[in-house]
Amino acid sequence: MDFSADSSYLQVSTGSYKRQVYEVPSGKQLVDQAVIDRITWATWTSVLGDEVIGIWSRHAEKADVNCACVSHSGINLVTGDDFGMVKLFDFPCPEKFVRTCFCIVTTKSAVDIMVLYCFSRRCMMEMSPILNL
Secondary structure (H helix, E strand, O other): EEEHHHHHHHEEEEOOEEEEEEEEOOOEEEOHHHHHOOOEEEEOOOOOHHHHHHHEEEOOOOOOEEEEEEOOOOOOOEEEEEEOOEEEEEOOOOOOOOOOOOEEEEEEEEEEEEEEEEEEEEEEEEEEOOOOO
């Protein structure tokens, strides 16, 4: 659930994978896409919408990407998925099938994590111990 920067609108993602926008405080659903496109959001935690269409891989199913969050600066988007991957994208991410900038892949071992850095077509993998804090 996210509020617009001026707190006039609220966006939610439904269990049927629909993004819905409501006026605050009336609760009236906003359906005019041109108006929705002009809204500046204070936060972004939705995996749905034209702004995040690039987070979906070519073979992803609707339930594969579980969460998303845009950085406070509004330029980065991080997602989490069913495969244990945390991915970093530029925001907005309107182009389909975008390559990620950075991935963290958890392994079955609780001792190690695998970090995968992807820049263009070159990738580097690194195994790192999890820090005990």
